[in-house]
Amino acid sequence: xxxxxxxxxxxxxxxxxxxxxxxxxxxxxxxxxxxxxxxxxxxxxxxxxxxxxxxxxxxxxxxxxxxxxxxxxxxxxxxxxxxxxxxxxxxxxxxxxxxxxxxxxxxxxxxxxxxxxxxxxxxxxxxxxxxxxxxxxxxxxxxxxxxxxxxxxxxxxxxxxxxxxxxxxxxxxxxxxxxxxxxxxxxxxxxxxxxxxxxxxxxxxxxxxxxxxxxxxxxxxxxxxxxxxxxxxxxxxxxxxxxxxxxxxxxxxxxxxxxxxxxxxxxxxxxxxxxxxxxxxxxxxxxxxxxxxxxxxxxxxxxxxxxxxxxxxxxxxxxxxxxxxxxxxxxxxxxxxxxxxxxxxxxxxxxxxxxxxxxxxxxxxxxxxxxxxxxxxxxxxxxxxxxxxxxxxxxxxxxxxxxxxxxxxxxxxxxxxxxxxxxxxxxxxxxxxxxxxxxxxxxxxxxxxxxxxxxxxxxxxxxxxxxxxxxxxxxxxxxxxxxxxxxxxxxxxxxxxxxxxxxxxxxxxxxxxxxxxxxxxxxxxxxxxxxxxxxxxxxxxxxxxxxxxxxxxxxxxxxxxxxxxxxxxxxxxxxxxxxxxxxxxxxxxxxxxx
Numbered sequence: 405x406x407x408x409x410x411x412x413x414x415x416x417x418x419x420x421x422x423x424x425x426x427x428x429x430x431x432x433x434x435x436x437x438x439x440x441x442x443x444x445x446x447x448x449x450x451x452x453x454x455x456x457x458x459x460x461x462x463x464x465x466x467x468x469x470x471x472x473x474x475x476x477x478x479x480x481x482x483x484x485x486x487x488x489x490x491x492x493x494x495x496x497x498x499x500x501x502x503x504x505x506x507x508x509x510x511x512x513x514x515x516x517x518x519x520x521x522x523x524x525x526x527x528x529x530x531x532x533x534x535x536x537x538x539x540x541x542x543x544x545x546x547x548x549x550x551x552x553x554x555x556x557x558x559x560x561x562x563x564x565x566x567x568x569x570x571x572x573x574x575x576x577x578x579x580x581x582x583x584x585x586x587x588x589x590x591x592x593x594x595x596x597x598x599x600x601x602x603x604x605x606x607x608x609x610x611x612x613x614x615x616x617x618x619x620x621x622x623x624x625x626x627x628x629x630x631x632x633x634x635x636x637x638x639x640x641x642x643x644x645x646x647x648x649x650x651x652x653x654x655x656x657x658x659x660x661x662x663x664x665x666x667x668x669x670x671x672x673x674x675x676x677x678x679x680x681x682x683x684x685x686x687x688x689x690x691x692x693x694x695x696x697x698x699x700x701x702x703x704x705x706x707x708x709x710x711x712x713x714x715x716x717x718x719x720x721x722x723x724x725x726x727x728x729x730x731x732x733x734x735x736x737x738x739x740x741x742x743x744x745x746x747x748x749x750x751x752x753x754x755x756x757x758x759x760x761x762x763x764x765x766x767x768x769x770x771x772x773x774x775x776x777x778x779x780x781x782x783x784x785x786x787x788x789x790x791x792x793x794x795x796x797x798x799x800x801x802x803x804x805x806x807x808x809x810x811x812x813x814x815x816x817x818x819x820x821x822x823x824x825x826x827x828x829x830x831x832x833x834x835x836x837x838x839x840x841x842x843x844x845x846x847x848x849x850x851x852x853x854x855x856x857x858x859x860x861x862x863x864x865x866x867x868x869x870x871x872x873x874x875x876x877x878x879x880x881x882x883x884x885x886x887x888x889x890x891x892x893x894x895x896x897x898x899x900x901x902x903x904x905x906x907x908x909x910x911x912x913x914x915x916x917x918x919x920x921x922x923x924x925x926x927x928x929x930x931x932x933x934x935x936x937x938x939x940x941x942x943x944x945x946x947x948x949x950x951x952x953x954x955x956x957x958x959x960x961x962x963x964x965x966x967x968x969x970x971x972x973x974x975x976x977x978x979x980x981x982x983x984x985x986x987x988x989x990x991x992x993x994x995x996x997x998x
Contacts, residue, residue, distance in 0.1 A: 407513050408461050410442045416460055417452070427451050455535045461512060462533040470508050472498055472538035477545055481505075484525050487546045492680065493517045496542040503527065508534040508542070544613070554606055554642060577605075577659060578676040600651035603644070604659075608677065610641065612684055615935075617703055621656075623649050623696035635871045635936050636744065653690070653697050660688040668692055676706075687771060704773050711753050716746070717938040717981065720906045721972055722865075725942045729863035730754055733805070736825045738812075738864045740837045746869045746938055747834040748773055751808060754832055755779060758806055766802055768795035769810035784810070792817040800824060809833040815851040822852050825860035839974070840866040840943035841963040844953055858950040864943045866974060868995035870987040871933035877985060878922040887915050890989075894975065902976040908983055921985045937986055939978040939995070943971055 410432075417423045423431075423446070435445040443461075446452045462469040477498045484497045484505060495517055499506040505527040507518070512533060522529045607630055611619045616632035628649045630642040644652065657664050660673025671690045676683065683706040691698045718726055729737045737754065739747045752774055759765055759778055770784035770792070780802070782795050792809060793816040799807055800820075811834050812818045825831045835843045843864045847857050882890070890896060896915060903909045909918060923932025943949070943966050952962050967973065972980075978992030 408443075408464050412464055413442060413460070416464055417446075420460065422452050422456055422460070458510065458533050458535050465512055465533075467512065468532050470498075470532045470534050470538065472496070472508055472534055473541045475538075475542065477542060479545075482542070482545055484527075485521055487543075489517065489520070490546070491543060494536065494539045495521070496539060497521075498542065500527065504530050506530045506532055508532045508538060510534065510536060510539060554603060554644075578678060597651050600648065600655050603648065604652055604655045607642070608686070611701075611703060612677070612682065619699075619701040619703070621652065621699040621701075623693065623698065625695055628652065628696075635931075635933055636869055637871070637931075649696055653699065656688060656699055656701075657690070660686075662688070662690065667697060682706075687773075706775065710756055711749070713753060713757070716750060716753060717986075718865075718940055718942075720980075721970060722940050722942040722977065725863055725944045726754075726865060729944070730757060730830075732830065732862050734825060734828050734830055734860075735862035736821065736831045736833070736860050737862050738833055738835055738843050740835045740840060740843050740864060740866045741868060742836065742838070744869070745867050746936070747867065748810070750865065750867065750938070751832050751834065752776070755806070755808060758830070763805040764803060765806045765808065766799045766804040767808040767810070768792055768799060769808070780804075793820055796820045796824065800827075800829075804829060806830045806832070811835070812847075812850075818847055818850040818852050822847075822856045822860050826856065831860075838866070839959065839963065840864040840941050840971075841966060842866075842959045844962055845956075845959050848953075848956060854954050854956055858945070858953040861945045861953075863945060865940055866943075867938045867940045868974060868978075869936040870939055870978065870981070870991040870995055871931075872935045872937045872986055873921055873923055873988065874926070874929055874932055874934050876924045876926060877932065878924050879919055879985075880922060881917065881919060882915055884916075890915075899976050899979050902972055903980055903983060905970075906972065906980060908980040918983055919985075920982055920989055922988055933991075937981065939974050939981060939987075939992065941971060941974040941977065944969075 414428060417428065418425065431442060431445045431449060431451060434440075434449070435442045438445070443457060447454055447457065459469045461467075475498060477496070481497050481500050484500070485495060485507070490496050493509070493514055494511065495507055495509040495514065497505055497507050505521070505525055507521065507529055509517075509531060510533070512531065518529050518531060607619065607621075611632050614632060614634055616634050617636075618633040620629075620631040620633070620638065622629045622631065623646075627646050628644040629640065630644065631638050632641045633639075654664055656662075657671075657673075659675040660671075661675075662671045662673045670692065673688045674685060675688070676685050685704040685706055687702040687704060689700045689702075691700075713723055713726060726737075729735070739750050741747050755765060755767075755776060759776065761778075764780070765776075765778070766780040766782070768782045768784060770786075772781045772783050775781070782790075782799070784790055784792055784795060792811065792813060796807070796809055796817060797820060807821075807824055807829050809817065809821055809831065812821055821831050821833055835846055837843045837846050841864075843866075844857060844861070848854055887896070900909075900913065900915065904911050904913065925932050943962075945953075946965075946969055948965050948969065949962060952965055957965075975992065975996050978987070978996060979989070981987050982989050982992055
């Protein structure tokens with residue numbers, strides 16, 4: 405029987421040195437309380453990595469471990485296991501002969517599914533263990549291209565209506581429940597058209613599968629362009645015929661509970677998609693443009709795994725400064741950067757660290773992007789007078805220890821935030837400035853007294869997001885011409901010294917010997933990038949900087965003091981990640997241009 409007993413697992417984990425006895429005991433207590441498997445708790449607590457655990461189970465059971473992330477499986481073999489079964493049970497077929505079928509799975513105890521596949525295929529089933537990344541890679545091979553899937557739907561536009569509103573999702577789309585009384589009959593019919601429903605579902609499904617952060621649906625004179633923002637870059641996804649524009653817009657309005665017959669004013673709404681694999685919230689914005697209504701939908705993953713500061717890319721000296729700032733019970737911790745630079749994610753990660761039973765955390769946000777347990781989150785509604793300032797004023801009567809203000813936009817909010825920090829609260833917030841040092845003069849410009857800023861600010865973090873290189877990449881060294889070009893733009897000696905100081909490279913390194921990396925285009929990923937990573941500069945408010953603030957020093961003067969005291973600039977942090985092969989020099993230069 406393909407089962408790993410807890411006693412076996414514990415013994416092998418200790419023998420392999422993957423866990424300590426204390427960690428194992430704590431995990432056993434949690435597993436017993438929650439009624440979960442020990443292996444599940446070890447994974448959720450991040451005590452053991454998934455691949456290590458799967459390989460260990462494979463060793464105990466005497467079953468081979470397979471990595472299928474680069475495997476291409478023929479459709480004939482793949483479809484022996486129907487896609488819904490493969491997705492639900494994390495099991496895929498990848499190799500066969502006349503008698504045997506090799507299947508990769510993550511759960512060796514799923515005997516029922518193995519028996520089902522044996523009966524369906526009439527083949528001898530050979531189980532192999534693999535990780536979730538391999539399963540995801542093979543599941544992608546079930547999918548048609550978006551053009552293939554939508555091609556037939558577009559041709560069938562105008563066919564019979566879908567009485568049951570069938571969705572292409574394996575879960576459910578949760579639309580707002582209130583029906584708009586003023587909806588026009590024609591618009592309602594357009595929204596219920598079967599091809600339109602399936603087209604919208606397909607657009608949403610592919611955006612989720614490709615890891616898009618935003619969907620843009622843009623009307624032009626002759627057609628409708630669909631674009632996805634993936635890893636910060638917009639890509640064309642599909643061009644729809646103009647005749648589908650009305651139906652697509654109406655369908656998204658229905659899902660978001662927006663006014664169907666309002667075409668002249670901007671509208672904002674939300675809806676949610678739930679499947680067994682994920683919960684995604686869509687924040688919808690409609691804007692009237694010359695050729696119709698433009699739609700932008702922001703995808704927000706709910707219940708995603710908790711990130712640490714290290715996962716975000718905050719490391720070395722910067723990490724030490726952030727941790728010191730968050731340990732202080734009072735004061736301000738500010739995050740700065742342009743829209744879309746990951747400020748909110750950084751603040752939520754900080755709140756995850758601070759979110760314990762001993763403290764009361766309250767927030768005022770616009771919008772609330774992620775729900776957090778034990779955190780009192782308040783939505784800003786400026787149209788009825790619920791502004792950041794009004795919300796913050798009310799929060800101070802709610803006995804908070806920690807306050808998160810989504811954004812400091814005006815002098816009133818800035819003054820209230822500073823006063824909250826002065827009266828015994830830890831305040832987290834964001835500002836739209838290009839650098840960490842730029843936040844201090846900005847607060848003064850908003851009317852906050854310099855002595856109040858110097859008394860309350862603990863640290864300021866500035867950030868940008870760069871695209872991460874895939875595992876397959878091209879290594880190279882800089883040519884003389886490239887070094888000359890970079891030296892005309894930056895102080896290369898200073899950057900190299902910072903890399904040596906942070907122990908990213910050794911003391912004998914030169915720009916000619918340093919290795920950098922380029923993206924490698926592959927069939928599965930033409931860009932060569934996957935995911936994003938932060939680059940940071942963290943300004944700790946020292947005595948010298950406090951004095952400079954009181955003297956109303958400029959951004960450049962504050963920045964100079966901070967760098968003399970050891971602050972790593974965003975550019976230097978970017979170069980350190982480029983040397984490590986996490987990103988490219990081109991990406992660092994793209995996001996740090998001012």
